[in-house]
Structure formats: C-alpha cells, structure tokens
Amino acid sequence: MPATIAVLSQKGGTGKTTAVRTLTDVLRRVGLSVLAVDLDPQGNLSDYLDVAPEASPTIADVLSGRASAAEAIHDGIIPANLGLAETELALGGKMGRELTLRKALRRVGGDYDLILIDCPPALGLLTVNALVAADHALLSAEAQYFAMQGVEQALEVIELARDSLNPDLEWLGVVLNIVDMRTRHSREAYDSLRRHFGDKLIPTVIRSSIAYAESAERAQSILDYRPDLAADYLQVADELLRRLEMDKPRRGVKKLLRDVQPAQASA
Numbered sequence: 001m002p003a004t005i006a007v008l009s010q011k012g013g014t015g016k017t018t019a020v021r022t023l024t025d026v027l028r029r030v031g032l033s034v035l036a037v038d039l040d041p042q043g044n045l046s047d048y049l050d051v052a053p054e055a056s057p058t059i060a061d062v063l064s065g066r067a068s069a070a071e072a073i074h075d076g077i078i079p080a081n082l083g084l085a086e087t088e089l090a091l092g093g094k095m096g097r098e099l100t101l102r103k104a105l106r107r108v109g110g111d112y113d114l115i116l117i118d119c120p121p122a123l124g125l126l127t128v129n130a131l132v133a134a135d136h137a138l139l140s141a142e143a144q145y146f147a148m149q150g151v152e153q154a155l156e157v158i159e160l161a162r163d164s165l166n167p168d169l170e171w172l173g174v175v176l177n178i179v180d181m182r183t184r185h186s187r188e189a190y191d192s193l194r195r196h197f198g199d200k201l202i203p204t205v206i207r208s209s210i211a212y213a214e215s216a217e218r219a220q221s222i223l224d225y226r227p228d229l230a231a232d233y234l235q236v237a238d239e240l241l242r243r244l245e246m247d248k249p250r251r252g253v254k255k256l257l258r259d260v261q262p263a264q265a266s267a
C-alpha cells in the first residue's frame, strides 16, 4: 500500500481541505501519483478539485458497498457530497464499520504513490474510518487560543484508533495553519504547540491570506495564483516527504521552491 495520510482536526475551518488540495497539487507536480479522497459530506475538496457536482459514484457508494473504490475515482479523486452524511449514519449499525474505507482502498493502493484523505470537521465514524485506512495522520490546527486543546483531542482519537484497530498508525505531525505571526494569538499558539509537541510541530507555518479563498473561488491553485505564498505549502510538503522517507521527490519540491523564492532558496 502507498503511504496513506489522513488530514484531520478536532474543529472545523482549520484549513484541512485547503491543505489536502494544495499538497495534492504540489506532490503531483513533482511526479507522484496521488489519490485524493474526500471524506467530508460538505464535499469541499471535490469542489476545489473541480469534480462535477453530479459525479457518481462517490465515496458514499464505496462505503455502502454499491461501488468499488476504482469505480469512484474521477480524475484522481474520490469525491463526496451530502449523501455521505446518510451513509455515515447507516454505516454506524454495521459490523466492521470502522474498517470499511481501509478495505475499499486496499484494492486501488497499488496504482498510487500516496493517498491523501480529507476528513470532516468531527472526530466521528468517518474520521475513524480515515484513521484506520491510513498509516499516517496529519493534524491541522488553526492558530487560535484553543489550538492546543484541539490537537490534544485529535491525538486522543489517533491513539484510540492505534490501540484498537490500526497499530501501524503513525502521527506524522501537526501543521499550524492560517497564521499571522504579527498577532499575539498566533505566536502563542505556535509556542505552546512547540513546547508540548516539540519536533512533531512542522516548523513551517501556513500564513493566513485571503488569497486562499480567492484562488479557491477562481478554481486556481495557490501555486499559480500566489506562488510567493505557496512557498509555505512547498516547505510543508518537503518536510512531510522527509518524515515519510521519500527523498527523491524532495528534489522536485526544492526546485519548485527555487522557482517561487529564488533569493531564500539559495541563501
């Protein structure tokens, strides 16, 4: 199976979907074959990656056994829509309900270098399915006063998945997102995560910018819309690849970094 990363957070709006979308884009640009999985009934990732709203089958069909994962892949993404909320409810009453996604993805794993799963903003059954299907969990935390607590709660769910169903699950790290280091709450969030989680905190933070919403609206990647800002995600992608021990594609990321910030990269 390829490295499978679940991107999650305890609360909503921490930039998970933007992270999955942008990292998918970066990793594809350096030649990796990446499958993106939208596991959120809001379907934001599917929108971002320009899947037609009526695309079918979706992840809901996969989880309810109506379609295989292979059938549900549209241009490198398994999309989601509101129907997934109902599927989650129905899944709740089934045996092996936590293992459903893992089993489904196993069949398509061979075709990809990496699988990225975008979780919904709740630590419920869908997120547990992601954590059981994944071998790595990446936490996203918004730079707010309660960032620490959110990370701790998400970590508890990761531990639970590891202790009961997926002993191989590793915590890849936490990325601090939507950060404005000029503000005290951003600096405090960074410092407290650093104190508590040490190296697990990814050193590069994702700066806050309206450009993310704008680029999503224009269906344009931040790499093209604001390459200077995209340096943040390129650094994060590089660090993730380092942690995954995937050294070869890091060269491609370094090259993209040189393109977007010639001065810093050579410094």
Ligand SMILES: Nc1ncnc2c1ncn2[C@@H]1O[C@H](COP(=O)(O)OP(=O)(O)OP(=O)(O)O)[C@@H](O)[C@H]1O
Residues within 6 Å of the ligand: 009, 011, 012, 013, 014, 015, 016, 017, 018, 019, 040, 042, 044, 119, 120, 121, 177, 178, 179, 206, 207, 208, 209, 210, 212, 213, 214, 216
């Ligand atoms: N670095 C950033 N700076 C400013 N705004 C951002 C940034 N990243 C994402 N956003 C914006 O914040 C909002 C939430 O982002 P996103 O959808 O990625 O979060 P999410 O964690 O997936 O949300 P949800 O929990 O609802 O799934 C969006 O409007 C997005 O454009």
Ligand SMILES: [Mg+2]
Residues within 6 Å of the ligand: 016, 017, 018, 040, 044, 045, 118, 119, 120
């Ligand atoms: Mg989202």
